[in-house]
Amino acid sequence: MSQLDEIRMQVMWNRLISVVEEQAMTLLRTAFSTSVREAGDLSAGVYNAKGEMLAQAVTGTPGHVNTMAEAVLHFIEEIPRDEMYPGDTYVTNDPWKGTGHLHDITMVSPSFKGEELIGFFACTAHVVDVGGRGFGADGKSVYEEGIQIPIMKFAERGEVNKDLLRILRLNVREPNQVIGDFFSLAACNDVGHRRLVEMLDEIGLPNLDTLGAFILSRTHTAIMERIAGLPKGAWNNELLTDGYDQPINLAAEVTIGEKSVDVDFTGTDAMSRWGINVPLIYTKAYACYALKCVVAPDIPNNAASLAVFNVSSPVNILNAERPAPVSVRHVIGHMVPDLVLGALAKALPGKILAEGAAALWNIHISARPAAGAKGRRAEVLMFNSGGMGARPGLDGLSATAFPSGVHTMPIEATEHTGPIVVWRKELRPDSAGAGEYRGGLGQVIEIAPADGHEFDFSAMFDRIGTPAAGRDGGESGKPGKAMLDDGTLLRPKGWQHVPSGRKLVLHLPGGGGFGDPKKRSEAAKAEDVRKGYVTETK
Structure with a gap:
């Protein structure tokens, strides 16, 4: 040519x-x-x-x-x-x-x-x-x-x-x-x-x-050149997630060869009886995404760039077989990049970002008139994001959807779809993991039924019992929390009720820090306090 x-x-x-x-x-x-x-x-x-x-x-x-x-x-x-x-x-x-x-x-x-x-x-x-x-x-x-x-x-x-x-x-x-x-x-x-x-x-x-x-x-040709420049060998990592009613352990081995990068999820916990299972096609998608972010982020994503990544798993929660419930497969699936990146961090020390909130804090709200009141029914879906992990040389992004990349829905558009009111949506102070580079902040969100209404909501949350870990000496981010405004704690997953006159309060998790917190510059510390990311008393 x-x-x-x-x-x-x-x-x-x-x-x-x-x-x-x-x-x-x-x-x-x-x-x-x-x-x-x-x-x-x-x-x-x-x-x-x-x-x-x-x-x-x-x-x-x-x-x-x-x-x-x-x-x-x-x-x-x-x-x-x-x-x-x-x-x-x-x-x-x-x-x-x-x-x-x-x-x-x-x-x-x-x-x-x-x-x-x-x-x-x-x-x-x-x-x-x-x-x-x-x-x-x-x-x-x-x-x-x-x-x-x-x-x-x-x-x-x-x-x-x-x-x-x-x-x-x-x-x-x-x-x-x-x-x-x-x-x-x-x-x-x-x-x-x-x-x-x-x-x-x-x-x-x-x-x-x-x-x-x-x-x-x-x-x-381009992606084979990138693989040739990687260290060769096998590295393992494990990551604990909240699960539904008990923690779920995820395990991965990443093997970098001469012509491919392979990921195997042997050692991951068995399928769940709840709808957090992940079909392998989705697990592959996010494992390949994590690999490509490190190996070839600038090379176009197509059949050739994906072909060098091989993903396998025995039957487990990351390779769920029909007819397993899989509705909320994204929660565990969004943890796969942090799991894979944790293994790559051992192959490429100092070059991989810390863990972040990972899973979207999705809420599906089914709103209806309260007993004896008039109003309308509606199904409302919200996507919300915690903080990303800190990166080598950069703080983590706050309230950012990684790895999914979806946008935050504007409050006005969300309220227009159903009888709910979003009373508060702001960054969550002190939620980020400390480090030479700080993790991204989570959010605080308060949602209430509109006057004369109540709603059931489906919680799809994680990082409540298991916060995002820091990297290379960085501290973990703060875990999340879900509760009513009267202090009643709610479960991280499953359908639950918010009565008329109450508010649902969500504290979204922060990302892990990167590097020794003692090495953070005084100017960066002062800026964190000035912006309210870190309180004066911490």
Whole structure:
């Protein structure tokens, strides 16, 4: 390939990334659920005709993007090529073939140029409700957790499956929002397809073969160079999480070889009887994300960059088998990066950030009028974040969603969706782990039912009994706490009640510190006190 051809291919690669960015923005702008529209809990990507991911949108979460990279292959396996037509869109929320739990809807659309299948577009989004027990950890099997949609056609030749819509409408609590999100997902893929065909016509390519081969070959070369520069060997780490009603221990061994990095989760505790289990497809997604953050953060995420990471596990809580309950799989799943990074810290001392809050402090609120009062019912979903761990040379980010990367939902948008009032939402002083570099702060959040209402809420919290550990001499962050405003302590997981006139008070955990606290500069200490991050009396 000539230098001019290579430059041309690089420009087209950037164009392809812009195509999937527009794909994702379509979903953001048309989605009904606040989890998608405001928090960006979604993913979008383009794949070649073999189902290999060529490009992903920057907008989105690793748990969606990296699971979707594998999920597209499941769609290709289940829907024969001679049953794929222009105008088709396929759908599933199968936790083991999609993204790990029923609340995520994955849609895949074949992309045809004329009569030739040239690739696929795929997208995923978290919808507000899928029926069953609702979004929570209380289920005893996946059958209790909501409606299961096998891999099937949402639309064939542009004709939407009306039977599927009728089934959905009778099985979910917020049918207009959910069905609206289904159409948003389908529209997202359609926009990607149209832009791709326009791009190929403009540059005179018949399909994605040449460009796809260029993308994957260049990525493979780049990431193999990075692996070659890593120390070789095997390193282990363990991490304790709160679990549901008893702590759960996670274990990992990271092995860096000549051509791959392998992660094995042997030694991790067995599956739980509660809905905190994690299908392996989701565990793989976050293990690969942690590895890529260290090995090749600047190399594009596609099939070639993911292929060098191998993730395995016996059956346990990180490789849960059907029909295990998995609704809140993200809580344990979000701990996987800290677990893997802890092993890498032994291979690369002084270069890996401290542990952080990790799991989102999601709250699903089911609000209703109090006895004898008039009002409205609503399902409200909030995403909240604790502090990140401190980094080598930098303080941790406060109230930041790592590793998921989702945004915090604006209070105004949250209150608009249901009869609740957010009375307080601010950084939590003294919650960060001390160190030469301070951990990120958690938050204090107070939520109450609106006048004349009460609500049940599903707690999906962690780092209450097991705080985020510091690194290289840094101190642990402060653990979280959930309670009512009268001081009544609440459980970290499961459905619970907030009566009319009471407030739910959440103290989100802080991130661990990095390095010896005695080495923190006097200027940084004074700035922490001035900003109220650390109190005068500490």
